[in-house]
Amino acid sequence: MKIAIRLTYLCLLLTGILSASTTMACTTDAWDGGISGSPVAGSPTPVSRVSGLCAMQLSAAGSVKDTKPTAEPTAIIRFYVFAQLTGGTPVIFEAFSDEGATASLLTVSFDGTNFVFDTGAGNSGNVPGKAGWNLVELAWTGGDTMDYWVNADSLSEAATGSMSASAGTMESVILGTSDSYTGTLTFDDYESHRNNPVGALLIGDSDNDGNVALADAVGVLKEARIFNSELQVGTPDCNLDGSITLNDAVRILQASRIFNAIPCG
Numbered sequence: 246m247k248i249a250i251r252l253t254y255l256c257l258l259l260t261g262i263l264s265a266s267t268t269m270a271c272t273t274d275a276w277d278g279g280i281s282g283s284p285v286a287g288s289p290t291p292v293s294r295v296s297g298l299c300a301m302q303l304s305a306a307g308s309v310k311d312t313k314p315t316a317e318p319t320a321i322i323r324f325y326v327f328a329q330l331t332g333g334t335p336v337i338f339e340a341f342s343d344e345g346a347t348a349s350l351l352t353v354s355f356d357g358t359n360f361v362f363d364t365g366a367g368n369s370g371n372v373p374g375k376a377g378w379n380l381v382e383l384a385w386t387g388g389d390t391m392d393y394w395v396n397a398d399s400l401s402e403a404a405t406g407s408m409s410a411s412a413g414t415m416e417s418v419i420l421g422t423s424d425s426y427t428g429t430l431t432f433d434d435y436e437s438h439r440n441n442p443v444g445a446l447l448i449g450d451s452d453n454d455g456n457v458a459l460a461d462a463v464g465v466l467k468e469a470r471i472f473n474s475e476l477q478v479g480t481p482d483c484n485l486d487g488s489i490t491l492n493d494a495v496r497i498l499q500a501s502r503i504f505n506a507i508p509c510g
Contacts, residue, residue, distance in 0.1 A: 271299035273309045278344070278417060282307020293431050293487040295325045295378055296446055296453075296480040300433040301421070308421025312344045317415040323382040323399075323443035324420065324435040327487050328374075330357035333426025340385070342413040350413050351385060357428070364391050367408030378433070378485040380445055388412035396510075400444035431487075446480050449497045449509030453479030457509065458501045462494040469494070483509035 273286045285292055285302045294300035301309070314320070326337055334356040342348040351364045359371035360381070372395050382394040384404075388411070392404035420432055436443050449457040451464035467475040468489045481489050483496035499507040 273301060276309035276311045278310030278312040280309050293327055295433040297478060298476055300431050302429055302431040303421060304429050306423050308419050310419045312417045314415045319386045319439060320415050321384045321438045321443055325378050325380055325433040327378045327431040328355055328357040330426055330428035335422035335424035335426045337422055339419045340415050341417045344417045346417050346419060350415060360395055362393050364408055365411040369406050369408060372405060377487055382443055385410055387414055398445040399442040448480045449483040449500050450479045451477040451481035457497060462497040465489060465494040465497060485510055
């Protein structure tokens with residue numbers, strides 16, 4: 246059962262495990278636990294995004310918090326992160342067994358090169374990420390295990406790794422960081438379920454019609470042009486490098502061809 250909010254025209258799905266509503270604005274208001282620091286969730290210029298028209302970008306400590314989970318024994322969480330860091334290894338995601346956000350169940354940290362997943366009962370060590378947008382998905386069960394995927398689709402690919410998880414139930418989550426670092430962190434398309442895998446977005450589907458085709462390459466060219474740019478509501482950043490350019494149109498054509506297709510991502 247899907248239990249995350251999908252915010253129309255809000256590329257950043259900053260939502261809770263149990264909540265459901267819709268908004269037409271670029272906002273972080275869906276996070277009921279409040280906002281700390283100064284996250285930017287607005288025009289994609291200069292904020293990069295994976296899909297839709299917005300994302301949340303940080304240039305210093307800042308985060309959004311959700312307290313809608315209620316004693317959740319399991320959680321499947323997916324988000325995208327783009328780190329342009331020159332220093333620091335910030336914790337970019339935390340889940341807690343209390344609304345006060347003091348009893349940590351799991352953390353994800355990222356130095357721009359490697360992720361580290363920690364459940365209190367286990368530590369993944371360094372898990373390589375990549376330049377540009379990174380896809381992260383977690384499947385957590387308190388007192389059992391946590392599987393994680395990095396730049397892999399949980400719907401079709403084996404987990405990148407697995408570790409033991411400390412006992413407890415999930416009561417709140419925080420996306421962002423209170424740590425010091427230099428550079429920028431950008432987050433997009435947070436989504437959470439109780440049981441079903443979330444999986445990756447269909448990257449390259451710039452018009453959001455469920456297919457990657459010639460029309461998507463045309464859409465990218467419309468967005469990339471200097472004058473009268475037409476922003477695409479789907480996922481136009483085919484190479485996930487944080488910008489929409491001619492290269493994305495070329496990659497989309499390669500992804501849509503019949504023979505020897507090269508998928509976006």
